[in-house]
Each structure stands twice: as structure tokens, then as C-alpha cells.
Amino acid sequence: LSFAFLFNDSFAQVTLFGVTLPAKLGKESKLMLLNGGGVRNRYMMDVYVAGLYLRKKNSDAGSILKADEPMAVRLTIISALLTQDRMAEAIREGFEKSTGGKTAPIKKEIDMIVKIFYAEPIKVGDVFDIWYMPGKGVTASKNNKKYDFLIPGLKFKKYLFGIWLGEDPVDEPLKDKMLGL
Numbered sequence: 330l331s332f333a334f335l336f337n338d339s340f341a342q343v344t345l346f347g348v349t350l351p352a353k354l355g356k357e358s359k360l361m362l363l364n365g366g367g368v369r370n371r372y373m374m375d376v377y378v379a380g381l382y383l384r385k386k387n388s389d390a391g392s393i394l395k396a397d398e399p400m401a402v403r404l405t406i407i408s409a410l411l412t413q414d415r416m417a418e419a420i421r422e423g424f425e426k427s428t429g430g431k432t433a434p435i436k437k438e439i440d441m442i443v444k445i446f447y448a449e450p451i452k453v454g455d456v457f458d459i460w461y462m463p464g465k466g467v468t469a470s471k472n473n474k475k476y477d478f479l480i481p482g483l484k485f486k487k488y489l490f491g492i493w494l495g496e497d498p499v500d501e502p503l504k505d506k507m508l509g510l
Contacts, residue, residue: 343380348405350380359462361401362386367506368407369499371419376408379493381507388508390494394487397463402493402507404457416446423492423499435488438480442489445469445476461486 342352343366350366364387366380382401387393393400424432424439432439445457448471459469466481467489491498498504 345378346375346407348378348407350378350403350405354380354382354401354403354458355399359399361399365507365509366403367500367503369404369503371500374408374410376406376411376419378405378407379403379503379507381493386509388510390504390508393508394490394494397483399460399462400486400490401458401460402490404459406451406453406455406457409453411451413447413451416451417443419499420446420492424488426497426499427488427491427495429497435485438485441478441480442467442469445471448476459489461490 341363343350343363345366345368350363352363354361354363361382361384364381364383366378368375369377369379380403381393382403383393384398384400387396420443421432421439424435428435442459455472457469457471458473459467461467463483466479467486468479469476493499493507494504
């Protein structure tokens, strides 16, 4: 396990498993700060580094999920064993946990998120950014190439970010790290 914290003024970038999560994400009015980051472990395998970006530091998962504020999750792939199918399966399982098994009403939206992992083969080093902007909704990019979709609604954002921050997250130690705990 390799960690490096580089301090610059009042913010810090974090390096985990050779992946640097920048201290800031976005531009100007959309600028967010790294709240925390960690490594997703699935079946005893480290698969991606995840960072949570918010307007200001917050360690209260419930308030983050309820907040109608800009936020983002950055996923950087670190395992060559993570395929498109495995990532899609993991995201679908995350929604099952986040919604308490009630995914039917948001099936179309889940399918839109899952599609980003099928656009091209997944390889080590790929960076997926999933954004929420109030009044607009959820969008995503891969390796800085923005996908052409927008999923409106605060409720969907709660379920999506609940994958990592909900009461039954996909990875409890990762949740704690993303909350900066």
C-alpha cells in the first residue's frame, strides 16, 4: 500500500497505488475539492481508486447524499482484470444496495450509467468522472471525453452516490476514505 500526501496551501492531492487524485476537479464555477479517496477492493482484488469531490469538506455521508450541490466521483482503473462486464455488474449491484433492491423505477437511468463502461474496452489507467450539477443532473466522462447524456434529478444522484456513500455501500473502508475519515 503506497500513500503520498502533497500539501499546497490548504488543499492536498492524494496518491494511491500510483494514481494521483488531484486536489481540485473542474473549472471556475464548477470547481470542487478532493474530500477523500481510497481503493475499491472486490473479491480481494484492488480494482480502482475512487475520489469524492465536493465544494467543501464533509464527512457526513447522509448530508452529502441529500445535498443539492455540485459533486463528483472519480474512478481510476488499476486492475487489468476489471472488464466491461465486471464493472457493469458491480455498478448494478451498487444500485441494488443503494436503492434497497428497488431499481425498477430507475432502470433506464442505471442503463445509461452502465453504458459508459461499454463505450470502449476498460484498461488500466482509464479515468471515469461522474458529475452531479444542481438543476442539471448527472453526466460522465471517460479520460476527459464527455458522454452525451444528462440524467436529471436529485433522487437519482442520491442513489448513484449512495453506491459508495450509502448505508450499505459497496465497500465500507472505501466509504470511510472518501469521507476523509
